[in-house]
Amino acid sequence: MTDSAREDPSGLEPPPPIRIGRISAMEERPPSPGDEFPGEVEMSLVDHLEELRRRILRSLLALLVGAALCLAFVKPLVRLLEVPADGIRFLQLAPGEFLFVSLKVAGYAGLTLALPYMLYEGLAFVLPGLTRRERRLVAPAVAGSAVLFAAGLAFAWWALVPAALRFLVSYGADVVEPSWSIERYLDFVLLLMVATALAFQLPVLQLLLGALGLVRARTMLAAWRWVVLLAALGGAVLTPSTDPVTMLLLTGAITGLYLAGVGMVALAERLRG
Numbered sequence: 081m082t083d084s085a086r087e088d089p090s091g092l093e094p095p096p097p098i099r100i101g102r103i104s105a106m107e108e109r110p111p112s113p114g115d116e117f118p119g120e121v122e123m124s125l126v127d128h129l130e131e132l133r134r135r136i137l138r139s140l141l142a143l144l145v146g147a148a149l150c151l152a153f154v155k156p157l158v159r160l161l162e163v164p165a166d167g168i169r170f171l172q173l174a175p176g177e178f179l180f181v182s183l184k185v186a187g188y189a190g191l192t193l194a195l196p197y198m199l200y201e202g203l204a205f206v207l208p209g210l211t212r213r214e215r216r217l218v219a220p221a222v223a224g225s226a227v228l229f230a231a232g233l234a235f236a237w238w239a240l241v242p243a244a245l246r247f248l249v250s251y252g253a254d255v256v257e258p259s260w261s262i263e264r265y266l267d268f269v270l271l272l273m274v275a276t277a278l279a280f281q282l283p284v285l286q287l288l289l290g291a292l293g294l295v296r297a298r299t300m301l302a303a304w305r306w307v308v309l310l311a312a313l314g315g316a317v318l319t320p321s322t323d324p325v326t327m328l329l330l331t332g333a334i335t336g337l338y339l340a341g342v343g344m345v346a347l348a349e350r351l352r353g
Contacts, residue, residue: 131205132205135201135202135204135205136201138201139194139197139198139201139202142194142197142198143190143191143194143198144190145190145194146189146190146191146192146193146194147186147187147189147190147191148186148190149190149193150185150186150189150190150193151182151183151186151190154182154185154186154189155182157185157186157189158181158182158185158262158266161185161237161266161269161270162265164237164241164242164245164269165245165260165265168245168249168258168259168260168265169258169259169260170259170260170261170262170265171259171260171261171262172261172262173261173263177261177262177263178262180263181262181263181266184266184267184270185266185270188270188274192229192233195226195229196222196226199222199225199226203218203222214292217288217291217292220287221284221287221288224283224284224287225281225284228277228280228281228283228284229277229278229280229281230277231280232273232276232277232278232279232280232281233273233274233276233277235276235280235333236272236273236275236276236277237269237273239329240272240276240319240326240329240330241269241272241273243325243326243329244268244272244319244323244325244326246325247323247324247325247326248323272318272319272326275318275319276318276330276333279314279318279330279333279334279337280333280337282334282337282338282341283337283338283340283341283344285341286300286338286341286342286344286345287341287344287345287348289345290344290345290348290349291348295345296345296349297342297343297345297346297349300338300341300342300345301342304338304339307335307338308331308335311330311331311334311335311338312327312331314330314331314334315327315328315329315330315331315334318330
């Protein structure tokens, strides 16, 4: 009788040991197709702040480059902004006034040129922390925002500014002769154009809220009375001249954009089933 037989009364040899290899983290939890944070990167707070500082500096550099390029063509830009005020005489009321006006116009135009790159830098900073579902919304939101921003600028230049100027000029035409300061005029035009372009971002905000499931189209449509009231208040606040014609045009544009956003949210809900 062998030693193993003495140890085991049944006379059977013990089975060989089972070897279990080390399982990696990816083998323990296979990646699912709906992984929530595909681009997540672990970074310390200092690294995050350093990355944010670099992106802000690059955005400011793009703004300065865009402003410098626009400053080289500032006179054609000023003539373009003067087109809605046909027949108005502009004055330089202080030494160096047109110089400061040129810098202001170049700054606004440079911001418009650099805005896509600045959006890219902002998205590149927050993109690793977005889920797959949120990432799919980034490209349409950025493209729609850029198109609506340009549409807002064009609408203000083509409709709002001429309507406001016609009202303001005709109101006192039989009493005073219109001779305007170039600085005051361009402040009025630039502020109105930028405010209108920002107001045109409303449908993008609605689509994002609807895509994330925070608000449904039916709820948006039910609040149309409040939207009209807020649009009227927004038109009064955003219109620098406070004339009724411009306020009504801007109020109507904001209300129309809101209803268009409701329609797009309803269409997206129907496509999702």
